[in-house]
Amino acid sequence: MNPENEAEQPATRAERRRQEAEHAHEIEEAVVAALETEPVPSEAVSAPVGGAPVAAAAATATATKTAAPAEATPGEEEPASNRVLREIMNGPVVLSFLAVLIAFIIGGIMIALTNDEVQETAGYFFAQPGDFFGAVWTAVSGAYGSLFQGAVYNFGKDDFATGIRPLTDTLTYATPLIAAGLGVGLAFRVGLFNIGGRGQMLVAAAAAGWVGFSFPMPMWIHLPVAILAGLAAGAIWGGIVGFLKARTGAHEVILTIMLNYIAFYLISFMLRTPGLLQAPGSVNPKSPAILESAVLPLILGPNYKLHLGFIIVAVATAGVWWLLNRSSTGFRFRAVGTNPNAALVAGVNVKNTYVWAMALAGGLVGLAGVMQILGTTPDGMTSGIDAGIGFDAITVALLGRSRPWGIFAAGILFGAFKAGGFAMQASEGVSVDIVGVVQSLIVLFIAAPPLIRAIFFIPAPDGKLTRRPLRRNSKAVSA
């Protein structure tokens, strides 16, 4: 979805769609023209209107000259093929791809700069530049190669079954990231900033873990009960924030940060107190192992770590999508998120919406905690079980633009980074922290399409290079 399109007048949008259909074959010609950006006398003006949508019909051949000035000055309209190309180049896929590309290039530069071999060869760069570039290539390709092999497919293995294992690891790492990302993203959609992922995950993991190791039950009832207990705990922890915000007007950023610490210390206390969460007979602050009947079963057999949680999270993503886009509750959520005052006037109970949205968000983040305890580390929980996922989830939600399936994809990408990052550190000695740099650069660049356009000299959708005043652009890109 291209934001710039939405800001356009319907007439020009329809106009463009028509031209796109007619001149899609002229892309190559457009490459030159689009890069030159010099308005060329348009053939679009004389193009037949046949088959144009109703809105375009209003802007008939004569009207085109005057109706289009949002795009260019009358009489100077550029070929439609330019626009087609620009559409493609400004499409979210291309821009996202370029953002990822530039983030990887910057990451590569950093890997090269800190590489010993590269530094050594740079010393005699002018004598033998080949050595230098060779060293750069070895360092960067080695790092990214092992990142890929650790995240997607390991070519070093003989058969497909073991070669594909990294991909399943990626999905395993992605599972809690997606769940927590959904929680943060849902809150974003209601206009709330949920930094409380850590606390919500901890209480949820503790509740699910407690049910998981204390009550032997048959699996078909034990697993759902344990999951529900975790969800409920997360929902309560998130709901407290919504309740306090709704009743007292306290700021949710403060509340969630404070509740993170409170949850951390509460769980730490429970983990070291016998009779609460501590494993009997142990002196370590660690809970007993989860009973077999409450552990999420591995869905691809014992050779792969991928567990049922991934399916649950996929269902949750679909559920959140349905809730936000198809249900009246979701409509109210979005209304409050877009403009709470207008929602209030329209009769939405804004305060209750805050409570329910935060409870739901807490439940979803709690699901991530459940995945951690029942899926990733069923041998017992510590107070570090959240593994920073609560904060990573914010970046996941941002990269996914708070859309459920966007978050799903972003979660898998970040899961791949996580799986590959460890492999890269182990085999190439490149610190795993570079992954954080690349991840944040991706989000940063994706959030600023004008910057990407400026770097790659892509003209903006309105035909201007981004160096020019950003009046129309700017409105669209503020997210």
Add this chain to the structure above:
Amino acid sequence: MSEQQSNTQTVTPAADAAISEVLEKKELRSWKAAIALALFSVVSIILFVVFPRHGQTGFRWSGADDLITLPTWHVDAATTGTVVTILLVLLTALVVWVTLQTGRLAPRTRRLITTAAVIVFALAFMVAFLAWAMVGNNVPVTGLLLGTVSLSVPLIFGAMGGVISERVGVVNVAIEGQLLAGAFCSAMVASLTGSPWAGLVAAMVAGVLVSFVLAAFAIKYLVDQVIVGVVLNVLVTGLTSFLYSSVLTKDAETLNTAPRLSPVAIPGLSEIPVIGPVLFNQSALVYVMYVVVALVFLGLFKTRWGLRLRAVGEHPKAADTVGINVARTRFWNVSLAGAIAGLGGAYFTLVSVGSFQKEMVAGAGFIALAAVIFGRWDPIRATLAALLFGFASNLQNVLAAVGSPVPSEFMLMLPYLVTILAVAGLVGQSVGPAASGKPYIKG
């Protein structure tokens, strides 16, 4: 994306404020303060009257080598607890009465009485609590306050950066990143040059660089400010951790052994009992902090610079109309905010630790952000809030040393619980600068 655009804008407290203005216009009588005090009174009845601890507690006011030594006060824990509890109940009753007088007493008088009651309440509760928790020990008052100041310094610098940035209309979630960048660069530059002063300058430059990115994305590319802030934190954390493990650790001797700023006693002032050693025997960076807080306060409210800054943050359109360049004002003030926050980062490396460690800021930036909101975007109140956080984290250190009757985790939890109660009960609606978080599009 247009949805996202508008929904992330509403993260600003201003929008929330507007709603409750609609909802609570006729509700003039606020019971929040009364309820909060009543809750604490119940806690004190339970702790000090139902479960009293018997014995003497000493309040030590001066160290052995001080010029002027004050006698140590010895109080009986149980008696103190009972007396203080009675006082607390009376104060609660006073606040309830004041709340009932809504409409009869002038709002100003009511606010004055309530504020005074809350302050006395908090002090009295603290005394009783210390007497109760540290029975049989001496409370090192000076040490407690000294630790408070040390732990608060980076928070206060961060909060000042936050106040300036938010007052000019740019939400600064990147305080954490600015602190971390400051810590990293000051450690490296100070180690290389051997001069802590060069380290301080490097910290400011690092903070400004982070701010440049924030400002460029928020002001030029109009990306949502909260998003940029969050992402910048991740970016700086990743960058510093990466450089730490791939550059600093390889040659820690020359790159990560920073000379530290030692405490400088101010002659005369440092001899004052209690206050002297706490406030006037500190490293130069702490004195810089006093100056910064004073300058930010005076600058914001008494100078043309501050007036313009606040105008841009409250109503950029109006500011633009009278000829203030909104984008430029925002850009340079956000950079200034970064420089101040960067100094806070230097405190970690140049005063506390002496070298850079991975992720050494450990959430201080977020606490500073909380202090900004808790302090209602006012430099003095934000400083006090930061001091409160510093006091609370230091208190548990002191209590852990003597072995408190409450599990240490609950002591650690206390500051955060108090903050929630304070934010929900006493501060209530926090209304930030009206245009904070909203990009300004000229035209």
